[in-house]
Amino acid sequence: MRSRPHRVVHEAASPTPGSEPFRWSELPDELLREILIRVESADDGDWPSRRSVVACAGVCRVWRMIVKEIVAVPELSSKLTFPISLKQPGPRGSLVQCFIKRNRNTQSYHLYLGLTNSLTDNGKFLLAACKLKRATCTDYIISLRSDDMSRRSNAYLGRVRSNFIGTKFTVFEGNLMPQTRSSKMVKSRSSNPMKVSPRAPSGSYPVAHISYELNVLGSRGPRRMRCVMDTLPTSLMHPQRAAASSNSLRDPPLVLSNKTPRWHEQLRCWCLNFHGRVTVASVKNFQLVAVGDRETEQATSERIILQFGKVGKDMFTMDYGYPISAFQAFAICLSSFETRIACE
Numbered sequence: 423m424r425s426r427p428h429r430v431v432h433e434a435a436s437p438t439p440g441s442e443p444f445r446w447s448e449l450p451d452e453l454l455r456e457i458l459i460r461v462e463s464a465d466d467g468d469w470p471s472r473r474s475v476v477a478c479a480g481v482c483r484v485w486r487m488i489v490k491e492i493v494a495v496p497e498l499s500s501k502l503t504f505p506i507s508l509k510q511p512g513p514r515g516s517l518v519q520c521f522i523k524r525n526r527n528t529q530s531y532h533l534y535l536g537l538t539n540s541l542t543d544n545g546k547f548l549l550a551a552c553k554l555k556r557a558t559c560t561d562y563i564i565s566l567r568s569d570d571m572s573r574r575s576n577a578y579l580g581r582v583r584s585n586f587i588g589t590k591f592t593v594f595e596g597n598l599m600p601q602t603r604s605s606k607m608v609k610s611r612s613s614n615p616m617k618v619s620p621r622a623p624s625g626s627y628p629v630a631h632i633s634y635e636l637n638v639l640g641s642r643g644p645r646r647m648r649c650v651m652d653t654l655p656t657s658l659m660h661p662q663r664a665a666a667s668s669n670s671l672r673d674p675p676l677v678l679s680n681k682t683p684r685w686h687e688q689l690r691c692w693c694l695n696f697h698g699r700v701t702v703a704s705v706k707n708f709q710l711v712a713v714g715d716r717e718t719e720q721a722t723s724e725r726i727i728l729q730f731g732k733v734g735k736d737m738f739t740m741d742y743g744y745p746i747s748a749f750q751a752f753a754i755c756l757s758s759f760e761t762r763i764a765c766e
Contacts, residue, residue, distance in 0.1 A: 455488055462492050472503055479504070497744055502535055505566055508548060508579070508748040509595075517726070517741040518748065519699070521545060522755060524736040529553040531759070532568060533740065533752050541701070541733050549579065549752055553759075560584045562756045564749065580626070582753045588760040593630040593753040629653045630750060632757045647680040647708055649754055651746065658745040659712045676745065677713040678727060699739045700731025706738070706758045707731040730755045 449457075461474055479489040493503050500513040512518050519536040530552045534545030550568035554561040561584075566577040573581070573596075580595040630653075635646035655673030683692035694700075694709055709729040728742045728751050742751035 451484075451488070454485070455492070458485070458488055458492055462489075472501065475503055502546075502548070502748065508566075510747055511745045512743040512747065512751075514744040517729070517743045520548065520740045520742070520748070520751075521733070522738045522740055522752075524738070524759070526736065529555075530568070531562075531756060533748070536739075541699075541737075541739065548748060551582075551752070551756055558586050560588070560760060562753070564753065564756075579749055580629075580753065582756050584757065584760050589634045591632040591757040591760075592628050593632070593750065594626050595629045595749065596626045630753065632754060634757075645680070645705060645708075647710070648713075649678040649710065651676040651678065651750070654745055656712075656714070659714075678710040679713045681709040681711050681724070681726070696729060696731050696739075699729065699741060700733060702732040702734065704732040708758065710754070728754060730758060 458478055461478055464474070475489060475493060479486045490504075493499070494501070495510050496502060496507050496513055496518070497511045498513075500516055500518065502508065502518070519539075521534055521536055521541070523532045523534065525531070530550060532547065533549040533551075535548055536545055537543050547568070549564055549566065550571075551562045551564045552571045554563060562582040563571045563573065564579045564581060565571050565575065566579060567575075570577045572578065578596055580593065582591055582593050584591045629651070631650045633648050635648070652675050654676040656676050657673045658676060681694060683694045685691075686693045691703060694707065696707070696709070700707055707730065709726050711724060711726060726741075726743070727746060728740075730738060730740050732738050738755070740751060740755050742748065746754075
């Protein structure tokens with residue numbers, strides 16, 4: 423992806439006889455910004471048209487900095503453009519529609535961005551994970567590349583670790599790129615908030631704890647699921663409270679819990695409304711909402727932050743929104759694949 427923009431620019435900038443060579447990086451900032459704004463607004467917001475924006479960011483450092491300022495974060499645009507987008511909160515007013523493909527033979531899981539409303543499109547590859555069974559726990563390694571699962575790789579994003587019986591999980595997040603002395607998590611401009619929560623230290627650190635509880639009804643009833651998002655304060659779900667708070671460290675962490683299904687007398691099963699995004703009944707299916715949301719207005723009391731469900735033998739949909747990221751949503755969904763000796 424990097425070499426192609428350089429080649430195109432090189433050909434376009436080939437000097438004519440008797441003229442001086444022209445460099446795209448020497449364009450006036452105002453003109454360059456106007457060109458890149460038009461490139462950004464020309465596409466429909468979906469892949470593969472987003473390749474043009476990514477290609478512009480690969481021309482040179484000046485182009486890359488301007489593109490970063492122009493491209494809005496997923497929270498505002500609902501667009502996933504750069505790898506950093508996978509660690510930024512999803513949109514506030516909608517859910518990003520993705521799906522997960524499971525490979526039982528290789529114990530691997532691939533996350534794709536849905537490109538259409540169909541449940542069977544090819545999608546845009548986002549993340550990959552592989553399952554590593556150990557003596558006392560299970561690890562799910564998450565990477566930007568399906569062919570590179572090394573924790574020392576630049577593609578490594580984090581991991582999910584379970585306890586022995588598969589009832590408790592910890593999500594660890596790693597830096598997207600190796601840190602250097604000059605590249606600590608940047609205090610970015612307001613137009614491009616690539617910042618991390620002030621609670622997040624450098625290196626690999628826990629960002630969420632997931633627990634599954636034994637159901638009173640056993641395997642006939644839905645499993646209880648609880649996610650404590652360590653780096654996300656509760657005030658994120660309450661804009662007025664967040665504005666009044668001067669120190670997010672005082673806020674308790676956001677807690678997500680699965681939405682309680684309703685018993686359907688005619689179907690004789692527990693049901694949730696996935697609005698057509700889930701087609702196969704499974705104990706793995708869930709919808710997560712914020713605990714304590716019921717104290718706010720009715721319009722936000724049942725707002726779904728993450729939903730996951732089965733649509734085929736090894737195909738699952740994953741839809742997520744603010745305030746969690748694609749990485750966090752994928753990690754939570756991976757915990758649902760683990761067999762729970764105490765819960766099933």
